[in-house]
Structure formats: structure tokens, C-alpha cells
């Protein structure tokens with residue numbers, strides 16, 4: 001029996017979580033700050049599990065740990081914005097990867113139609129309303145419908161092998 005056929009018969013795997021994480025560290029990805037709002041609560045978190053889903057209609061997804069504060073804010077607020085960081089914004093990536101006391105007071109931004117912060121100086125920004133959500137292990141996949149898209153000519157910030165790097169555009 002082929003390995004693929006065996007996997008179809010037995011979906012359980014014995015992959016070591018450390019081996020899985022080591023492999024995923026080699027997956028370089030753009031760095032995004034996911035912003036969200038529910039009433040007076042505004043939050044932002046760094047995420048790399050972000051992906052385009054569909055162009056017509058324009059849909060994107062972001063995968064959030066249920067233990068994050070952002071998870072509840074996105075779920076209850078019904079909206080999020082994706083701020084694709086530029087190469088000179090690794091300080092914001094580190095700041096929004098923190099857990100507590102995050103404020104936008106010192107982060108230049110404006111509020112989008114969704115009510116979520118759109119951070120200045122990004123490579124691109126997408127303002128989204130929540131379209132659907134799907135449970136996946138310890139995380140939830142949030143699918144958003146894009147209300148507004150903006151792009152700059154700044155080079156994107158990338159994360160891989162536990163390091164940030166700028167991606168020079170051609």
C-alpha cells in the first residue's frame with residue numbers, strides 16, 4: 001500500500017510536534033499585523049498565517065489561536081484588517097507579538113470602514129468584514145471579505161528561520 005493510501009485509511013499521524021514546528025520555521029511568510037475592534041476594545045497581533053482565498057469575491061483568511069485576545073475581538077466584532085508590514089516595521093512585528101497592554105497611541109494609523117485600525121507605512125492594507133469562521137485544532141480560520149485594498153511601493157517584511165528580513169521588490 002502506498003504511503004498516500006495509508007494516510008487516507010488512517011488520518012492519525014505520529015508526527016513529533018517539534019519536527020512539525022522545525023519544518024514550518026523553514027516556511028518564510030509575509031508578516032501581518034491583524035487589527036480588530038469590538039466596541040471600545042481595539043487590538044492588534046502579529047500573524048504569518050494569512051492567505052488570499054479568492055479574488056472574485058475578494059476573500060482572505062487568517063488563522064488565530066483561540067488563546068489569543070484577538071480571537072475573541074475578531075469573533076465578536078465581526079471584522080479585521082490585515083496590515084502587511086514593510087521591511088522597516090520589524091519593531092511593530094515584535095510589539096504586536098506581545099500579549100498585554102498593546103496600544104495604538106504611538107502607532108500612526110487611521111480607522112477603516114470596518115472600524116479596525118489601518119497602520120501607516122505598510123506594504124499594503126486590507127480592510128475586511130468577517131464572512132465565516134472554521135475550527136481547526138487549537139486555532140480558528142477566519143475568512144474575511146475585503147472592503148478596501150491599498151498598496152504602497154514599500155518592500156514587504158518576511159519572517160523565516162526565526163528572523164525578519166526585508167523582501168526587495170524587483
Ligand SMILES: Cc1cc2nc3c(=O)[nH]c(=O)nc-3n(C[C@H](O)[C@H](O)[C@H](O)COP(=O)(O)O)c2cc1C
Pocket residue numbers: 031043044045046047048049050063064065067068069070071093096097098099100102159
Ligand atoms: C512572526 C510571528 C508570527 C505569528 N503568527 C501567528 C499566527 O499566524 N496566528 C496566531 O494565532 N499567532 C501568531 N503569532 C503569535 C501572536 O502574535 C501572539 O500570540 C500575540 O501575543 C497574540 O496577541 P493577542 O493575544 O493580543 O491577540 C505570531 C507571532 C510571531 C512573532
